Amino acid sequence: MTGSAAPLIEVVGLEKDYPTGAGVFQALRGVSLDIAEGEFVAIMGASGSGKSTFMNLLGCLDRPTRGIYRLGGQEVSRLSSDRLAALRNREIGFVFQGFNLLPKLSALDNVALPLLYAGMDREARRQQAQSMLARVGLDERSHHTPLQLSGGQQQRVAIARALASRPRLILADEPTGNLDSETSRQVMDFFSQLNREEGITLVLVTHEADIAAYAQRRIRFQDGRVVEDQTHAEAVA
Amino acid sequence: MIFSSLIETAWHALTAHRMRSFLTMLGMVIGVAAVILMLAIGQGAQAMVRSAIESMGSNLFIIMSGATSSGGARIASGSAPTLTLEDADAIRALPDIVAAAPVTPGGAQLIYGGVNWSTSVYGTTPDYAVVRDWTVASGSFFNEADVRRGARVVVIGDVVARELFGDEDPVGKIIRIKQAPFEVIGVLAAKGQSLDGRDQDDTVMVPFSSAQQKIFSGSLRNRARFIMVQAVSEKSMDNAEAAINDLLRSRHRIQAGQDDDFTVRNLTAIAETAASTTRIMSLLLGAIAAISLVVGGIGIMNIMLVSVTERTREIGIRMAIGARRRDVLWQFLIEALTLSLIGCGIGLLLGIGGAWLVGSLAGLPVAVTVVSVLLAVGVSFLIGVFFGFYPARRAAGLDPIEALRAQ
Numbered sequence: 001m002t003g004s005a006a007p008l009i010e011v012v013g014l015e016k017d018y019p020t021g022a023g024v025f026q027a028l029r030g031v032s033l034d035i036a037e038g039e040f041v042a043i044m045g046a047s048g049s050g051k052s053t054f055m056n057l058l059g060c061l062d063r064p065t066r067g068i069y070r071l072g073g074q075e076v077s078r079l080s081s082d083r084l085a086a087l088r089n090r091e092i093g094f095v096f097q098g099f100n101l102l103p104k105l106s107a108l109d110n111v112a113l114p115l116l117y118a119g120m121d122r123e124a125r126r127q128q129a130q131s132m133l134a135r136v137g138l139d140e141r142s143h144h145t146p147l148q149l150s151g152g153q154q155q156r157v158a159i160a161r162a163l164a165s166r167p168r169l170i171l172a173d174e175p176t177g178n179l180d181s182e183t184s185r186q187v188m189d190f191f192s193q194l195n196r197e198e199g200i201t202l203v204l205v206t207h208e209a210d211i212a213a214y215a216q217r218r219i220r221f222q223d224g225r226v227v228e229d230q231t232h233a234e235a236v237a
Numbered sequence: 238m239i240f241s242s243l244i245e246t247a248w249h250a251l252t253a254h255r256m257r258s259f260l261t262m263l264g265m266v267i268g269v270a271a272v273i274l275m276l277a278i279g280q281g282a283q284a285m286v287r288s289a290i291e292s293m294g295s296n297l298f299i300i301m302s303g304a305t306s307s308g309g310a311r312i313a314s315g316s317a318p319t320l321t322l323e324d325a326d327a328i329r330a331l332p333d334i335v336a337a338a339p340v341t342p343g344g345a346q347l348i349y350g351g352v353n354w355s356t357s358v359y360g361t362t363p364d365y366a367v368v369r370d371w372t373v374a375s376g377s378f379f380n381e382a383d384v385r386r387g388a389r390v391v392v393i394g395d396v397v398a399r400e401l402f403g404d405e406d407p408v409g410k411i412i413r414i415k416q417a418p419f420e421v422i423g424v425l426a427a428k429g430q431s432l433d434g435r436d437q438d439d440t441v442m443v444p445f446s447s448a449q450q451k452i453f454s455g456s457l458r459n460r461a462r463f464i465m466v467q468a469v470s471e472k473s474m475d476n477a478e479a480a481i482n483d484l485l486r487s488r489h490r491i492q493a494g495q496d497d498d499f500t501v502r503n504l505t506a507i508a509e510t511a512a513s514t515t516r517i518m519s520l521l522l523g524a525i526a527a528i529s530l531v532v533g534g535i536g537i538m539n540i541m542l543v544s545v546t547e548r549t550r551e552i553g554i555r556m557a558i559g560a561r562r563r564d565v566l567w568q569f570l571i572e573a574l575t576l577s578l579i580g581c582g583i584g585l586l587l588g589i590g591g592a593w594l595v596g597s598l599a600g601l602p603v604a605v606t607v608v609s610v611l612l613a614v615g616v617s618f619l620i621g622v623f624f625g626f627y628p629a630r631r632a633a634g635l636d637p638i639e640a641l642r643a644q
Contacts, residue, residue: 061557061637082561089559100554100641104253116242117559161558 006073007034008168008201009058014067016053027053029224030067037168038199040192042212045221052173054221055205059092059171060084072168089117093162097174099154101146101161107133108142111160118165132160136190152183159190163200170194172204176211188214247572250544261540262580264533265620269584269613270591271526276609277592279519281602285430286515290508292428292437294370296335296474297504298466300328300481318460319498322362322445324488325464329364331480333473338364339461341448347441348413349401356397357440358414360448368467376408376423379444387446391419395427395438417451419443432511474503527616533580534620541573541628552632553640566633573625574618581617585610 016028028050035041045051056062057069060076061084069077076087093114094100101110112129120128133139136156138149146154155175162170172191176184192214194200206212220228251258302318318341325339341360346353359365366378379390391412398407407421428437443452449459468477478501485499545552552565560568589605596603 056638059557061641082563085556085559085561085564088557094557096641100550100557102551102554104249109249113555114558116246117555117561117564122242122245165559 008037008039008072009033009035009203010068010070010073012068014054014057014064014069016050016057016062017065026224028057028064031224031226033219033226033229035201035203037201038195039217040195040202040215041204041217041219042215043203043205043219043221044207044212046207049221050224051205051221053224055171055173055203058169058203059094060088085117089114090165091167091169093159093165093167093170095155095158095162095170095172095175097177099146099151099158099178101154101157103146106143106145107138107149107157107160110146110157111164114161114165129160129164132164133157135163136160150183151179152186155179155183155187156190159187163194167200169201169203172202174205174207176206176208184211243567243571244575246568247575250568250572251575257540258576261537262576262583264536265530265577265580265617266533266584266587268526268530268533269581269617270588271529272523272613272616273585273588273605273609274591274595275522275526276519276612277588277603277605278595278601279515279522280604280606280609281596282515283512283519284602284604286432286512289430289432290512293432293504293508294368294467295505296468296471297368298468298474298478298481299502299504300464300466300485301500301502302460302462303498303500318458318462319489320461320464320485322459322461324485325362325364325461327484327488328464328466328481331477331484333469333477333480335467335469336364336367337464337466338362338368339445339464340365341445341453341460341462343448343453345414345452347397347401349410352401354397354400356394358448358452359440359442360445360452361442362445365442365465368465371428372426373423374426375406376421378423379442384444384446387450388444389417389419389447389451390422390444392423392425392442393421394425394440396436397439397441398424414441414443415452419447419451432508471505474505478503530613530616530620534577534624537573537576537621538624538628541569541625542631544572545569545628545632548632549635549640549643552635553637553643556635556637557641562633565635566629569629569632570622570625573629574621577617577621577625578614581614584617585613588613 011034012032014028014031015026018025018027031050031054043051043054053062057064060071060079064077067077068075071087071091076084079087088094102113105113108126108129111132112125115125115128130139130142133142136159138153138156138160141149141153146157149157175191176187179187188211191202191204195202202215204211204215212218217231218228219226300320302320320339322339325337328334328337338361343358343360344355345358346355362384363378363380366372373392374395376392378392379388382388383390391414393401393407401407401412402410407424410421411418412421413419425438425442431437445461466477466481468474481501482497486497489498491497555565592603592605595601
């Protein structure tokens with residue numbers, strides 16, 4: 001599956017330690033893998049397996065204790081917090097299980113928020129946010145606040161926000177965890193379409209096999225290590 | 238992040254919790270209003286004292302008949318008049334002295350036509366106009382010859398002129414004081430309130446001798462309750478005071494070791510004390526008001542800290558989608574600043590309105606100065622920055638992962 005071009009994500013010997021009262025807890029014990037641009041990857045594992053820690057590192061929300069993480073060829077594990085913030089803003093879109101929209105802001109303002117931190121002026125922000133809402137089919141709800149929207153609609157607003165600054169990578173943490181099966185299917189179909197038609201790289205954390213089945217590649221974590229890494233074709237075969 | 242967006246974000250956050258924002262601001266509102274009002278009252282009081290001092294005349298002594306104490310027993314000054322017209326003449330002849338005016342004060346009813354008015358009557362000499370630096374608005378003051386021959390002439394104050402004559406010109410008219418007819422020869426220029434709050438324009442002056450005979454019926458035996466003396470300069474006042482003491486002790490034949498039968502008071506020194514007392518008072522008022530401003534600032538810090546705790550998740554979300562630490566810092570700092578400056582604006586309006594109300598109800602000459610307004614705005618700004626910085630830094634220092642996990 002991986003092409004000859006440099007991978008979008010390149011992880012070598014990634015380790016993360018957390019100090020605890022009883023000593024050091026090793027959340028990640030040496031993870032090495034590549035994710036190419038345009039891949040759709042599902043990350044699976046029990047809680048405590050290290051998958052959340054791994055996602056936090058991929059999302060530049062945290063720095064590894066040891067190891068190398070290159071995003072788009074750039075080593076990011078030693079960047080300052082301001083540089084990491086800029087990287088998150090430009091290169092990464094987040095979709096969370098609990099949607100994480102700001103409840104006091106309208107759908108439009110929520111979607112425009114990353115553009116605010118990108119330094120875009122107000123008019124441009126609103127236009128781009130409006131077009132993102134149109135892409136998720138919510139352009140008529142742009143002035144509703146999250147509480148006036150259904151769960152599925154809220155997640156679509158969150159996806160529009162993740163897409164707003166046109167990132168290359170979208171990280172989704174249990175994006176269907178709070179949705180019913182019909183809405184889950186719609187959200188996953190939308191993700192697939194994004195991946196297929198726009199070549200956006202998707203990394204998705206889930207513990208549900210049918211959600212993971214949308215991905216082309218599945219990576220399973222256990223005790224801080226990768227224990228399974230197979231493409232869809234391999235699994236079928 | 239663009240500045241206008243910061244203001245917009247702060248405005249969103251503040252209007253989302255209107256009641257809380259209002260209560261937070263209340264401390265600043267009251268603080269600023271108190272500062273403006275207290276400074277206005279202080280400035281007004283100082284202006285009032287300053288004009289009273291200016292109206293009193295400069296480099297003044299007042300010599301009272303009688304001692305302040307005699308053999309350990311206190312005796313009210315002026316209870317037994319011991320000073321004479323001749324004492325005043327002798328004092329005037331001293332070096333360093335410009336003028337000396339003996340005064341016998343009293344009260345009397347004035348009648349003009351069908352109108353009457355009770356006021357204070359001063360029997361004195363033309364020197365009184367000199368020491369008090371008092372000019373006539375129309376007509377003239379009486380002269381030495383009027384005093385010598387006990388002329389029945391009177392110079393009336395601005396208030397008396399208005400009450401007795403209305404729009405009529407008083408000069409040349411005859412009024413009755415204790416049944417005796419007196420000709421009005423002059424109207425004094427208005428002076429306003431004295432240091433002790435009396436209206437100085439509600440008075441009339443007649444020649445010393447005329448007052449003795451016609452108004453006090455000779456009961457005072459040509460004695461003066463007090464003599465007002467003006468020295469040539471402030472520097473010469475100490476010398477002049479010593480010379481007056483020596484002169485009066487020898488004229489009154491007071492032996493060494495005997496108590497004076499007069500008291501010399503330096504009015505200029507008393508006035509300066511009054512002025513500095515007022516200054517200290519207004520400083521004190523301002524300081525107390527400033528404390529309430531600081532308390533208002535602490536209120537803002539309190540609420541901002543609560544707000545940061547409550548909005549931890551929001552901060553996490555903002556950081557995840559690309560807010561740098563300084564963006565978060567600015568967001569909360571601008572919120573605190575907006576609160577304190579809006580509070581300051583409302584406080585200014587209340588303070589200025591309150592000052593106007595106090596001025597018109599209590600008749601105090603309050604003065605809201607540009608300096609006090611700038612001071613209030615400047616201090617509010619500093620308080621916003623100072624008390625907003627700690628909560629803002631706390632918000633900016635949050636770990637995005639933990640912040641996202643917060644409920």
